[in-house]
Structure formats: C-alpha cells, structure tokens
Amino acid sequence: MDTEAELTRRGRSAPGPGEERPRSASxxxxxxxxxxxxxxxxxxxxxxxxxxxxxxxxxxxxxxxVVQPFLIPSKSMEPTLRVGDRVLVNKLAYRFGDQPQRGDVVVFDGTGSFVREPAAENPVAGLVRGAASALGIGEPSETDFVKRVVGLGGDDVVCCDAGGRIKVNGVPVDEPYLYPGDAPSKVPFRIVVPLGTLWVMGDHRSQSRDSRDHLGEPGGGMVPVERVIGRADWIGWPVSRWGAAGPRGGGTADGGHG
The missing domain is CATH 1.20.5 (Single alpha-helices involved in coiled-coils or other helix-helix interfaces)
Known part of the structure; x- marks a missing residue:
C-alpha cells in the first residue's frame, strides 16, 4: 500500500478521525x-x-x-372629558366654510381672550414642546383650551331663568352633558356675543374657568372664531374610552337651536 499517496489524498479531502478541520479565512x-x-x-x-x-x-x-391629539389636563370638561384623556381634534371641521355650532366641543388658542400674549421662549425648547404637543405625548400649550360652545356671534346669552337654566335668545338650553349636581352657572350674567366670536363654557361648571371668568378683561372672554384650532370629535386614549367625545347637546329645550 502506498502510504504517502493515501496521506496526500486525505490532505486534499476531508480530515481523518481525530484530525482538526482547518478554519477557512472566509x-x-x-x-x-x-x-x-x-x-x-x-x-x-x-x-x-x-x-x-x-x-x-x-x-x-x-x-x-388634519387630526391632532390633545391631552386633557384638567377637570373642567368632566364628565365628557377626563384628566388624561387624549382627544382627537378634527382640524378640517371648520376649514371649508363650516362654522362652530352650539354644543360643539372645541379646542382653541386663548391668546387675547383667556390669556395674555405669552413671553418669548427659547426657540429650540419651543420647537420640542410644540412637536411633543402635536404628537399628543406632551402637555398642551398653556394658551390652548378645550370648552363647549354655548353662544354664537349675535346670540343673547343669559343666566339664568326661573328654572336655573341658561337661555339663548330667550329660549332655555337643554344641557345633558353637565357634571352631575352642577348648576348651569352660579354666576349670573347677560351678554350679547359679538359677531365673529364664541361664548364658551366647561361642562364641569364649578371647576371651569371659561368665558364667565374673563368678562371684565380685554377680549371679554369671547373667543374669536379664527382662534379655533378644531373640534374635539373622538377620544383616542385610553382604550376603554374609545369613541365620540360625549354628547353634543347644547340645543334648546324644545330640540332646536333657538
């Protein structure tokens, strides 16, 4: 037997028993x-x-x-909206000629009506905060508010009639969305809403700072229609509260708008 030839063949093919296979560089x-x-x-x-x-x-x-998430930071809209809810604000609701209606829940920029012009902030910090707010993962801007439309431009809004109800243009308003046990308002008022503006109130009237609280200030608590960001149509979070953002309501006692 040619041992040398056998070893040569083995070296060119598979290793024999007990022999280590050489590692390839690749x-x-x-x-x-x-x-x-x-x-x-x-x-x-x-x-x-x-x-x-x-x-x-x-x-x-x-x-x-199109649609912006908005974090609810306070109790002013209970029970319709709760603290921590993320509502989806429909920005197309009033973009094509439609106007806010009584009973709509709207998000608006309160600069000039609910708050004064904010001080200038660091541009980078403002950009980051604005992006977080736009994505619904941060606190909303301090100038943004969510309230319900009670009076439109030209409306005569009065609180309250003998039954304790708000009247719009002389007709009592049915408000099924009010927080249980809350009066429509403990503060009496009568106002004619200027054209192009809105009179807005929270559903939890005893916990809401709204148009009533700014009557003696510049702007009188009236929200210019052009300051409305959109209509809060849906609750997107938490999952247990998915759905429409509460009853629209806001009609007169006989079902009309007065």
Missing part, C-alpha cells in the same frame, strides 16, 4: 466575514432611521393639518 466566524456582515447591516440601520424620520414628519404634518 468562514462565518472570521474577521473578514464579520466585517462583511457589518457593512451589509449598515444600510439596514440607515433605512430604519430614515423611515423613522419620515414617519415622524408625516405624523407632524397630519397633526398640523
């Missing part, structure tokens, strides 16, 4: 292979980052022009 555990896999993974991470940026930009554009 095997799965080699430095070259690891480097190659790293280079292949790099575009994947870049793609994921680019996708994340595109999704964020899309959400910001969507919230700025």
């Amino acid at each position: 095997g799965p555990g080699s430095a070259r292979s690891l480097a190659r896999r790293g280079l292949q993974a790099l575009p994947t991470w870049r793609g994921a980052a680019a996708l994340g940026v595109l999704c964020t930009v899309f959400l910001l554009l969507f919230s700025n022009f």
Whole structure:
C-alpha cells in the first residue's frame, strides 16, 4: 500500500478521525466575514432611521393639518372629558366654510381672550414642546383650551331663568352633558356675543374657568372664531374610552337651536 499517496489524498479531502478541520479565512466566524456582515447591516440601520424620520414628519404634518391629539389636563370638561384623556381634534371641521355650532366641543388658542400674549421662549425648547404637543405625548400649550360652545356671534346669552337654566335668545338650553349636581352657572350674567366670536363654557361648571371668568378683561372672554384650532370629535386614549367625545347637546329645550 502506498502510504504517502493515501496521506496526500486525505490532505486534499476531508480530515481523518481525530484530525482538526482547518478554519477557512472566509468562514462565518472570521474577521473578514464579520466585517462583511457589518457593512451589509449598515444600510439596514440607515433605512430604519430614515423611515423613522419620515414617519415622524408625516405624523407632524397630519397633526398640523388634519387630526391632532390633545391631552386633557384638567377637570373642567368632566364628565365628557377626563384628566388624561387624549382627544382627537378634527382640524378640517371648520376649514371649508363650516362654522362652530352650539354644543360643539372645541379646542382653541386663548391668546387675547383667556390669556395674555405669552413671553418669548427659547426657540429650540419651543420647537420640542410644540412637536411633543402635536404628537399628543406632551402637555398642551398653556394658551390652548378645550370648552363647549354655548353662544354664537349675535346670540343673547343669559343666566339664568326661573328654572336655573341658561337661555339663548330667550329660549332655555337643554344641557345633558353637565357634571352631575352642577348648576348651569352660579354666576349670573347677560351678554350679547359679538359677531365673529364664541361664548364658551366647561361642562364641569364649578371647576371651569371659561368665558364667565374673563368678562371684565380685554377680549371679554369671547373667543374669536379664527382662534379655533378644531373640534374635539373622538377620544383616542385610553382604550376603554374609545369613541365620540360625549354628547353634543347644547340645543334648546324644545330640540332646536333657538
């Protein structure tokens, strides 16, 4: 038997029993292979980052022009809206000629009506805060409010009649959304709403600072229609409260709008 020939053949093929298989320089555990896999993974991470940026930009554009989440920070709209609810504000509701109606729950910028012009803030901080608020993951702006429309421009709004109800244009208003046990208002008032503005109130009247509290201030508590951001149509969070943002209501006792 030619032992040398046998060893030569074995060396060119598989190793014999007890012999260690030599490692290839291009095997799965080699430095070259690891480097190659790293280079292949790099575009994947870049793609994921680019996708994340595109999704964020899309959400910001969507919230700025179509539907914006809004975090409810106070008890002023209970029981319709609770602290921690995230409502979805329909920004298209009044964009094509439609106007707010009595009973609508609206989100608006209260600058000039509910609050004074805020002091200038750091531009970067303002951008971050605005983005977080637009995505519904941060506190809303200190100038943004959510209330219910009770009076429209030209309406004569009075509190209260002999039955303790608010009257609009001489007709009592049916308000099924009021917080249980709350009076329509403990503060008497009579106001003719200027054209182009709204008289707004919270559903939890005893816990709400609304148009009533700003009567003697510049703007008189009237919200200009152009300051309305949108209509709060749906509750998006928590899941247990998914659905429409409470009853619209706000009609007169006989079912009309007065």
